[in-house]
Amino acid sequence: MAQSLDRLKESPSQTAGPYVHIGLTPNFCGIGGVYAADLGATMVSDKTKGERIGLKIRVLDGTGTPLKDALIEIWQADADGFYNSPAEMRGAADPNFFGWGRCPTDMETGVCAFETIKPGRVPFRDGSLMAPHITLWIVARGINLGLHTRLYFSDEEKANAEDPILARIEHRVRVPTLIAERQGDTYVFDIHLQGEKETVFFDS
Amino acid sequence: MPAESGSNRRPETGAFFQRDRTWHPPALTPGYKSSVLRSPQKALLSFDNTLSEIAGPVFGHAMLGELDADLIHNFARPGESAIGERIIVHGRVLDERGVGVPGVLLEFWQANAGGRYRHKKDGYLAPLDPNFGGCGRTITDEHGFYAFRTVKPGPYPWPNGPNDWRPAHIHFSVFGHGFAQRLITQMYFEGDPLIWKCPIVRGIADKAAIEALTAILDTQATIPMDALAYKFDIVLRGRRSSLFENRLEGN
Numbered sequence: 001m002a003q004s005l006d007r008l009k010e011s012p013s014q015t016a017g018p019y020v021h022i023g024l025t026p027n028f029c030g031i032g033g034v035y036a037a038d039l040g041a042t043m044v045s046d047k048t049k050g051e052r053i054g055l056k057i058r059v060l061d062g063t064g065t066p067l068k069d070a071l072i073e074i075w076q077a078d079a080d081g082f083y084n085s086p087a088e089m090r091g092a093a094d095p096n097f098f099g100w101g102r103c104p105t106d107m108e109t110g111v112c113a114f115e116t117i118k119p120g121r122v123p124f125r126d127g128s129l130m131a132p133h134i135t136l137w138i139v140a141r142g143i144n145l146g147l148h149t150r151l152y153f154s155d156e157e158k159a160n161a162e163d164p165i166l167a168r169i170e171h172r173v174r175v176p177t178l179i180a181e182r183q184g185d186t187y188v189f190d191i192h193l194q195g196e197k198e199t200v201f202f203d204s
Numbered sequence: 205m206p207a208e209s210g211s212n213r214r215p216e217t218g219a220f221f222q223r224d225r226t227w228h229p230p231a232l233t234p235g236y237k238s239s240v241l242r243s244p245q246k247a248l249l250s251f252d253n254t255l256s257e258i259a260g261p262v263f264g265h266a267m268l269g270e271l272d273a274d275l276i277h278n279f280a281r282p283g284e285s286a287i288g289e290r291i292i293v294h295g296r297v298l299d300e301r302g303v304g305v306p307g308v309l310l311e312f313w314q315a316n317a318g319g320r321y322r323h324k325k326d327g328y329l330a331p332l333d334p335n336f337g338g339c340g341r342t343i344t345d346e347h348g349f350y351a352f353r354t355v356k357p358g359p360y361p362w363p364n365g366p367n368d369w370r371p372a373h374i375h376f377s378v379f380g381h382g383f384a385q386r387l388i389t390q391m392y393f394e395g396d397p398l399i400w401k402c403p404i405v406r407g408i409a410d411k412a413a414i415e416a417l418t419a420i421l422d423t424q425a426t427i428p429m430d431a432l433a434y435k436f437d438i439v440l441r442g443r444r445s446s447l448f449e450n451r452l453e454g455n
């Protein structure tokens with residue numbers, strides 16, 4: 001016998017269920033007075049540096065129907081590519097940009113709308129630059145373990161072409177599932193949970 | 205990690221241990237019908253964490269209100285309180301290395317003592333409690349400890365099979381230091397026979413994993429003539445040491 005590694009196991013995930021709003025966005029679902037505002041509802045202020053953009057994200061099930069009870073969180077670098085995080089060792093991020101947002105899908109349309117800024121480029125492990133991207137985490141009833149993916153930008157063709165994560169996608173026809181389409185100042189992004197256009201989800 | 209005062213340790217910036225996906229419920233668990241059309245079917249794209257997954261925001265204790273961790277009172281009219289079996293839920297957030305994780309944002313939500321949620325989509329017969337909202341939050345202390353006060357939620361029927369009931373449970377959202385540690389789970393109560401019949405719970409294959417989500421009655425932490433107590437520890441992904449890795453900084 002050898003010594004034990006004494007590692008614990010991660011707590012197993014369970015679905016967020018249909019009432020995730022009660023816990024994460026109570027004001028959104030009519031439970032007022034507990035918290036002043038829902039966490040992550042506002043990402044930018046007048047002082048935030050960078051190009052203002054909107055994101056319009058939908059999550060579609062295997063029949064193509066938008067989920068109306070999902071919740072999405074996003075996490076991104078500031079306009080210069082710095083994360084507002086203690087793990088950011090390269091320099092200080094914009095103090096007026098937290099970099100994290102949370103939004104429930106609209107109960108009628110299923111659209112999740114974020115107002116944020118376009119992120120700068122962040123280095124990959126080898127120091128080369130990844131294309132600008134936003135990390136997404138999606139939970140809902142019927143999703144047993146939160147889904148992790150990224151949103152890239154359609155007007156960053158050159159950077160996308162050299163992005164090391166996009167380069168790892170074996171079936172190249174699936175690369176566009178991670179690229180949001182620019183329409184004016186808004187990027188439109190559909191996440192397909194299943195089917196021919198199933199979004200590339202990550203295990204990282 | 206928020207810099208610990210008096211500590212000369214640098215913030216941890218290592219990648220997280222690989223997630224054991226056989227320990228979590230798989231995406232498709234047909235006994236839980238909602239998963240059928242909402243489960244990805246293609247292989248996931250695997251890669252070692254980049255800074256985007258390693259980094260994460262910090263939520264300071266300053267954001268917390270006085271009653272955030274008291275569900276008995278945070279929605280109640282002045283002088284009143286929620287109806288039900290009063291309990292304290294407490295425990296620690298650890299990582300897979302067994303180290304307490306400070307500064308973790310915990311958000312919880314639950315049905316009231318009758319099993320009814322304050323949500324327009326919940327049509328269960330059980331009545332709403334005018335003094336119970338059903339949400340709360342807290343942030344772990346420097347050793348990873350947390351506690352909150354609530355009423356024990358009731359079990360409730362739900363539309364899945366013709367007669368499925370959820371065991372009593374509290375939903376937990378856990379926000380650790382890296383975005384890749386993000387986790388939502390549920391806490392069950394020791395001794396509840398509904399746990400082993402629940403299609404959502406049964407999506408988890410390993411009995412030990414289900415037990416890891418089952419809080420234990422803690423008679424030492426009860427408050428006499430006031431509240432029972434349950435202990436519930438949560439484990440987040442651990443980090444590899446970055447001591448021997450090439451670091452980006454300095455390049």
Ligand SMILES: [Fe+3]
Nearest residue numbers: 017370373375
């Ligand atoms: Fe529930």
